[in-house]
Amino acid sequence: MQEYLGLRGQSLSNAIGIVTGLIFFTYGYDQGLMGGFITIPGFFRQFPVLDMTVDPTDLQPVRLIGFTVAAWNLGCLFSAMIAVFIGDKMGRRNMVLFGLTFLLVGEVIQCSSFAWGQFVAGRFIAGIGNGFNCATMPAWQAECTKAHRRGTLLMISAGATTAAGLTVAYWVDFAFAWLDPSSAAWRVPIALQIGLIFIAAAVVAFMPESPRWLILQGREGQALKILGALNDTEQDTHEIHQEFLQIKDAVIEMAGAKFSNSFRMGDYRDFHRVVLAVMLQFFQQIGGINFMTQYYAAMFKNQYLWDPWKSRLLASGTGTAFFLASFVAVYCIDRVCGRRPLLLLGTSGMLFAMIILTIMLRINSRASLDAGTAFVFIFCCCWAIGWQGMSWLYQVEIVPLRIRGPANALSTGANWLGNFIVVLVGPIAFTTSTWKSYLIFVATNAVILPTIYFLYPETSMRCLEEVDYIFFTAHSSPRPWFDVKKAAADLPLWYGGDDEAPYEYEASDWHQRHVCFSDKVIDSEGDTTTLRPASSGAAEKFRSNSGTSSEEEKKSRNDSESTVPVPFVPDLSADDNGRPHSRSAGRGV
Numbered sequence: 001m002q003e004y005l006g007l008r009g010q011s012l013s014n015a016i017g018i019v020t021g022l023i024f025f026t027y028g029y030d031q032g033l034m035g036g037f038i039t040i041p042g043f044f045r046q047f048p049v050l051d052m053t054v055d056p057t058d059l060q061p062v063r064l065i066g067f068t069v070a071a072w073n074l075g076c077l078f079s080a081m082i083a084v085f086i087g088d089k090m091g092r093r094n095m096v097l098f099g100l101t102f103l104l105v106g107e108v109i110q111c112s113s114f115a116w117g118q119f120v121a122g123r124f125i126a127g128i129g130n131g132f133n134c135a136t137m138p139a140w141q142a143e144c145t146k147a148h149r150r151g152t153l154l155m156i157s158a159g160a161t162t163a164a165g166l167t168v169a170y171w172v173d174f175a176f177a178w179l180d181p182s183s184a185a186w187r188v189p190i191a192l193q194i195g196l197i198f199i200a201a202a203v204v205a206f207m208p209e210s211p212r213w214l215i216l217q218g219r220e221g222q223a224l225k226i227l228g229a230l231n232d233t234e235q236d237t238h239e240i241h242q243e244f245l246q247i248k249d250a251v252i253e254m255a256g257a258k259f260s261n262s263f264r265m266g267d268y269r270d271f272h273r274v275v276l277a278v279m280l281q282f283f284q285q286i287g288g289i290n291f292m293t294q295y296y297a298a299m300f301k302n303q304y305l306w307d308p309w310k311s312r313l314l315a316s317g318t319g320t321a322f323f324l325a326s327f328v329a330v331y332c333i334d335r336v337c338g339r340r341p342l343l344l345l346g347t348s349g350m351l352f353a354m355i356i357l358t359i360m361l362r363i364n365s366r367a368s369l370d371a372g373t374a375f376v377f378i379f380c381c382c383w384a385i386g387w388q389g390m391s392w393l394y395q396v397e398i399v400p401l402r403i404r405g406p407a408n409a410l411s412t413g414a415n416w417l418g419n420f421i422v423v424l425v426g427p428i429a430f431t432t433s434t435w436k437s438y439l440i441f442v443a444t445n446a447v448i449l450p451t452i453y454f455l456y457p458e459t460s461m462r463c464l465e466e467v468d469y470i471f472f473t474a475h476s477s478p479r480p481w482f483d484v485k486k487a488a489a490d491l492p493l494w495y496g497g498d499d500e501a502p503y504e505y506e507a508s509d510w511h512q513r514h515v516c517f518s519d520k521v522i523d524s525e526g527d528t529t530t531l532r533p534a535s536s537g538a539a540e541k542f543r544s545n546s547g548t549s550s551e552e553e554k555k556s557r558n559d560s561e562s563t564v565p566v567p568f569v570p571d572l573s574a575d576d577n578g579r580p581h582s583r584s585a586g587r588g589v
Contacts, residue, residue: 005206009232012208013145017153019203020141021161023096023133026103026193026200028165030130031294033189034069035315036173039297039308042180047116052431062427064116069294070424071120075106075127076134077416080409083135084259087405091217092140092210099132100201104194111190134392135412139404142396143210144230151333151393151460159389160326166293167319173297174312212401215244215251223247246465251401259406268400269471269480270407276456277395277411283448284391285418287350288441289383292376293322295426299376302430303361304369318377325381326388338460339394343452346386351445353379354438361435391415397459400468455481457488466494 007015037043044051050068052061079099087095106126113119138158145153172189179185211230214223227243228235262274292299296315300306306314329342353375360372391411399407429437459467470491474484 004208004229005203008229012230012232013149013153015203016141016144016207017157019200019207020137020154021157022196022200022203023100023137024158025161025165025168026196027130027134028162028167029169029193030072030126030165031162031290032166032169032296032319033173034072035294035296035298036170036177036189036312037186038065038295039301039312040173040177040180040185042183043186045181046114046183046186047119049116052427056431059428059431062431066424066427068116068120068123069426070420071123072127072130073416073420073423075124075129076131077127077413077420078124079128079131080135080413080416083132083409083412084406087136087409088213088216091213092136092143093204093207095136096133096140096204097201099129099136100197100204101129102126102132103129104197104201105129107190107194107197111187111194131412131416134415135409138392139396139408140210142393143212144208149334150397151339152330152335154393154396155326155330155333155389157389158392159384160323160330163319163323163326163384163388167316167323170296170312170316170319174316177312212247212251213405215247216401220244220248246463247401249465259403262403262407262410265475267472267475268468269475269484270400270403272481272484273399273471274403274407274410277398277407278414279451280391280394280456281411281415282418283444283451284387285415285422286441286444287347287383287387287448288354288422288438288444289380289387290419290422291426291429291437291441292380293319294423295430298427299430300373303434304373304376305366306373314373318380321377322380322384325384328385329388329390333393334460338458339390340452340456340458342386343390343456344386344449346382346384346390347445347449347452349382349386350379351442351449353382354442354445358435358438358442361438364435394456394459397462397467401465455485457485459488461493462488463494466491 004012005015038050044053048054050061050065052058052065054061079102083095090098103126106122106124106129109122109125110119113122138154141154141157142150169189172192176185176189179188208226208229209222211223211226214220214226224235224240224244227240228237231240231243233239261270263271265271296318297308297311300311300314301308332342333339356375357372357379360368360375395408395411396404399411457470462470470488471484473491474480474487477483477487
């Protein structure tokens with residue numbers, strides 16, 4: 001069989017995007033199934049400990065329903081934490097295959113369950129697999145995608161496809177509920193995704209590893225080969241050389257870093273960037289979306305007083321609107337407005353919708369409940385526009401290469417923690433506090449909105465290495481937590497939206513900084529990377545261009561005790577063509 005299934009260039013990047021989308025489809029599908037199951041009488045007959053209709057005053061079944069649904073999220077949280085320690089050792093592709101194995105085992109256990117404990121165990125194991133996948137797939141796709149296409153592709157593969165999976169799950173629940181009292185009403189919907197898992201695993205096995213991860217591991221020969229395949233050109237071309245240097249410079253910046261660097265600031269503000277990623281993933285969940293999406297049918301039945309069949313139909317319709325709204329972000333993310341405006345727009349709409357929902361449920365008339373039903377649609381559409389795939393995209397754009405694996409695992413873990421909390425308490429909130437529970441999400445969205453505005457820089461059209469430079473620049477400012485937004489706005493793009501390189505990256509001051517001021521630079525011997533001191537000739541060349549004295553260089557080199565170079569701000573003046581010297585010619589993935 002041909003390598004990478006015979007795919008090259010954009011077709012190869014698209015294939016990685018498709019398999020990412022397929023895996024996130026199963027993520028959304030898993031999230032949507034349980035909301036329909038808890039309105040099917042046959043499901044309660046199989047697991048009577050969950051039957052809350054026997055005694056409406058008994059909260060124990062309600063608590064167990066919350067735990068049953070949340071067991072999946074708990075598994076996701078557990079594996080996201082494990083991924084912190086094994087992600088960068090296993091690599092992106094192997095980690096995904098590892099996750100798919102757990103996911104397959106978990107789904108088989110669930111659809112063959114005859115006891116509640118067995119069913120919960122299956123959900124936990126499936127959650128472990130999903131957690132590994134979600135901690136890895138966005139980084140893998142981002143590292144194999146050009147900057148000018150990364151936002152759109154990730155919003156489709158990690159955003160729209162998740163919404164599609166959720167929507168399909170609710171329509172499948174609606175269709176198979178007619179088979180009740182047969183257990184096929186809930187077993188078949190679970191089993192349907194097993195085929196998708198096999199397809200995803202088969203495709204992943206033939207896809208290339210991330211070239212960034214390979215360079216990080218010192219396997220430069222393989223990385224060059226894959227860069228050639230992703231660019232549909234030979235690996236020894238000038239274009240590939242420029243891109244390779246750009247990625248390699250990022251590796252030099254982070255050489256010798258450890259997981260503990262995630263909690264240290266440094267010149268590149270690693271801890272700052274990890275905090276932004278973790279907060280964004282946590283915000284995605286505590287805004288209230290899983291309070292609704294995982295319990296659509298039960299919410300419409302118990303809070304908005306629709307009958308069971310209309311509740312399932314409304315759940316399916318809401319999921320469909322949710323899916324369609326996600327394409328607003330797909331279209332706008334790279335073409336129109338970037339990351340920040342979508343986040344701010346979506347959060348503003350969610351805050352407004354939550355306020356109206358609280359008021360309508362407090363009034364509690366038939367007319368107000370009908371209006372509240374409409375605002376459930378509005379809330380979910382606003383979330384799809386601003387948040388559906390955004391946190392998965394942003395987390396891989398904001399953190400540096402060397403700690404990208406563990407940092408993304410930490411931020412993904414924050415997502416699952418927020419998800420677990422909301423899903424666990426959801427059923428109790430439905431039955432005890434009604435409208436008051438919505439006040440919590442009014443408050444959380446009111447906090448999220450200004451946090452996004454003041455703290456989060458725009459990353460649209462930036463290559464992943466360019467973000468390193470933005471935070472490096474902000475580090476010397478008086479208020480780096482707030483000033484990084486301005487640093488991103490002030491820095492010219494290193495290349496245009498058409499991904500055309502302005503000029504030679506190898507000749508740029510940013511690259512020369514790595515050549516001359518790193519205690520160590522990376523040298524390739526075959527397919528193994530070793531570290532050696534920068535050449536004196538390169539340093540002399542840089543001094544002649546920048547005016548840096550040998551005494552200054554000596555002091556800088558003596559002060560440095562790690563492989564991270566001393567701070568140096570590249571020349572931001574313009575060249576003869578009016579271009580800032582700090583721009584890169586790289587076509588960074």
